[in-house]
Amino acid sequence: MRDETVKLALPAAGDATERPISIAIVAMGGQGGGVLTDWIVQLAENHGWVAQSTSVPGVAQRTGATIYYIEAMPPLDGRKPILSLMPTPGDVDVVMAAEFMEAGRSILRGLVTPDRTTLIASNHRTFAIGEKIVPGNGIADKGAVTGAIGIAAKTEIIFDMNALAIANGSVISAAMFGALAGAGVLSFSRDSYLDVIRAGDKGAQASIRAFEAAFDRVQSKSPEPTAPARPETAKTPPSPAALDPRLAGLAARLTQELPEAVQAIGRAGLKKVVDFQDVAYGGEYLDILGKLHAADRSAGGAEWNFAFTEAAAKYLANAMTYDDVIRVADLKTRSGRRARIEGELELSEGQVLQTTEFMHPRMEEVMGMLPAGFARWLGAKPGLLGWLDRRVNKGRRVRTYALPWFLALYVVGGLRGLRRRSLRHAIETAHRDEWVKFATEAVRTNYQLGVEILQCRRLVKGYSDTHSRGLSKFDKTLAAIKLVAPREDAADWARRLREAALKDSAGKELDGVIQTIKSFA
Template sequence: MLQDVTQIERLRYKPTIQITTILVGAIGGQGGNVLVEWLFLAADLSGFRAQSVSLPGLSQRGGATSYYMEIASLPENNKIENPIAELEKAVFGQHPFPGMVDVLLGQELLELGRLVQQGYASKRTTVVANSQRFYTTSEKMPAFDGRYPTEKIVEAVAQMSGAYSIIDVPQIARQHGLGDLSSNALMLGALSVLPGVLPIPVEAYRNAIQQFGLAVEMNLKAFEVGRSYQIEELQREANATQAKPEPAQDPLPRSLAALPKPLFNANGAADSGEPVPAKPRRTINLIPVAHSSGNRAEKKDVAALIERHSNELPLKWKADFRALTAEIQAQFPEKLHWALIEAAYQCADYQNLAYARRYLKEVARVFKLDSETHAWKLTEAYARVLSMRTTYEDAVRVASLKIQHGRFSRIRQEMKVADGQVLVLTDYLKPDAPEIYGIFPNALVSPMLLLGKLTGIGTWAEKKYFTLQLHPQPNTFSGYLTFAFLTWFKPLRPVSHRANREWKQIGNFTRDVEKFALLDYELAMLVVESGRLVKGYGDTRRKMFEAHDRFVIKVLEVSIKVESKCKTGNEESAYPLTLALGKRALRLVAQDDRGSGWAEQLADWALGEFKNNTPIPEIIKGLEPKAKTLSTKA
């Protein structure tokens, strides 16, 4: 294969012709085809030959799209009598080869990472990318944060490319009043600034945008914004570089100093060992641009938060909410103010201010066991998890969100519904029996469920797993009335059967945190982290309740009992094995339905080794993901 690539290069790269290869990676719906069309038009307007090949995807997260383009140009100040005829001799490729891409454009960061992983980035490659992410299904499925680390992608790009510029395009677009669809033009503007990357003059890009005729005014503005941003970044990096003493070695710019040894020279002859560029092209003198993450830490303005939330709640609650926030600021340390005030607002918006006070009462139980020595980490983490647990999505909550003020106008804007067009919304709901009877008072439901169990009807109904399929249209009178009727059950929520079940679970969770906090602070943090397992609704939520209980009872509590019998009192951590086992087991439980079984298998193995006097460091090493194979029958 290597020899085939060499032969292709010898045929394609004539001594008088420069061929620049461009690869664009995106996801369906981002307009990658538009970006390539602009590049093609700009090359054509510059008097060059170009060819593009695309592999379209779907307008969904699952559809990866790629576009490949080659531009044939002549060197500057050439003395060729018939340039057009000379360019006709260029031989274009139909697809990119790893290590032979000059420009790599990534409209989505993970798609850029895929292309880098496949070997398309090399030291001859200039990367211009959008830091925006559209998360994959596999990233969304885990109970915890399943997102692939952005830092790893950026690090790979920095290591593999010759020069790179990763830009927070959405943030820059928002700062200049531009929409999401302007990202292509903004990236094109950033690319046009980089010296020596493409042979296309800047005016050709502008003319290409105008000739293509798609949202010309907005895209031209975005193009100039991208240029201005990149110019500022290049100048900033240049100033930073000038302030540093130049190294004694490696005098070439990064993009040339790290070029790989070519397989052949510029004339297609066998390589003689001289460090010549891989093919005739302009010298790149580009300073790599630092990654802009857009996640700069901002000082949290608690006063502004209180003011905003006070105005978002009903007017009659405004004074009481401010009084509640004053109590929070008096009772808890400053580090917790933002999280607790935000959570109190969420609870008040979910139910009422009394519900928010009930939430704070639970937080105070854990706060008593925390200390400033640990920077109140336990209380802060518990408060965040409890906020999520107390604002569970029942039928009343779903109904209120479906007819929430602003939902219809937001959908019309997102779907680009023109004035005069009729918009019909249909919501597909499938509540099961517990979700239906869960909104009724517990005093009414519990006796009926007990009677059902005694007669056997309840067991039969559970096996049948009844669901009610509803297709209401909330922007019609009947559909709106259906949802509005459900919201009338909101005053009954605190005494509902669902609330009774949820708050029993919350009480158990809080007692677990208190119990483990008395044993070991880090173990208590782990229990709080496990509380994040419980999310979703319907059968999914019930399964996660079970998974959480199995983790605490069959992994943590069992491990503590075994380890406490052999404690010496000299350990840095009170329960080092339990802590390491718990962290690994929790990751397994969060993966999918089989995780609880895997976690229990792992606990059995680890505690068995511990009973056999295997040193704890060796057991902990064996807990690593690649060190232990678990049965799929779990």
């Protein structure tokens, strides 16, 4: 900047040097940002102000991020203010964000600044497509937005306006309008806001309820309202099995054999395993876990807070409760399941519910259920297998709560007695044992590598093709880990491999890392 700048007498035109109130609404298409915009414009006009709003309802409206912008100020001696059509970074009084990441985006656009901006944002999330398609966990970190809000906003009003609106039978725009009124940034009375809503016809009552709830929430800083209570899932009466001394025995073993820090996860794992098969299977789980813990101890696991045992407790349980037809049929026919769906649908008295499952069993799944020997014999007869597959392999619409279908599922769900002898169990067990062995060997020399190997189990998931893809990624990853196992930084590579495998479904990233490993190993 130049030094020779001089103080210039700029004739002030009284109020005219003021700038208009500026409000930016950042939302996704279809969130009712247009309605909210119209309300605010009407509110200002009702007070004799000149108000201007703009929006871009092009393709962004189709679920993309979009922005509505309003400026308003009183006229001066009959002269209308000249209002801008877009928000200027650093010059926005109120930013209203209808979703939490959109609040983050508004900060990145410079719309939220500590000298003037009141940020009114709903902290609920609507995930973007990029977050949803990741085979692992692609959900963005909300904490980063919270942190940035603390830096950028002059005043922040953050709560779940979506939940509040739904709880009041309305939509988020009404709750946000209430939050704006409650924030008191505009010099208009609460009643004048309500007048605007009342002037609209559709859903005015529900909008007013949501408005008032949000207003009160902002004014009184009342705590977050709890989500509407779901109807209790049907409680099963305590069964005779509850008294099964073997279960108590397992519980006792767990507390005796495992260090305290990993007991909680061990208990969750034990529950899952017993629920999957039976009490004896729970014992098997504890047996294997016990061996792994022994390996952990002798590898000096105490120093690592028994991270190896902890990972084992979690992933061993997952490995033992593989997804087979029996499990799916069992889960679909449980009593709690229907209660859960009824709760989600908010089913009321006098309504009748039916559900249809979309199942596509293949011969592979049937083979998996058969006794291992018989299945292997069948597997060697491609002609017969093909003939059978043509009969089995098709999409089936299963009406869960129609008796014939329910009975079929119920029977399949009850086949757990056959499970231990099935081909699938044989395959899963062999695969599991190999993995456990590899991890146990690794932990002796490289503790972290052992843990990483256990965590690779996360890669196995899905059904049918998805499952085979997951499995092949798992196998590829383990094979690659074997290549680097003797290295000191093997654990780092294992982690890198696993993370890459979870990035995309095709496994391109994983292949990339494997290429790198092969280049030096």
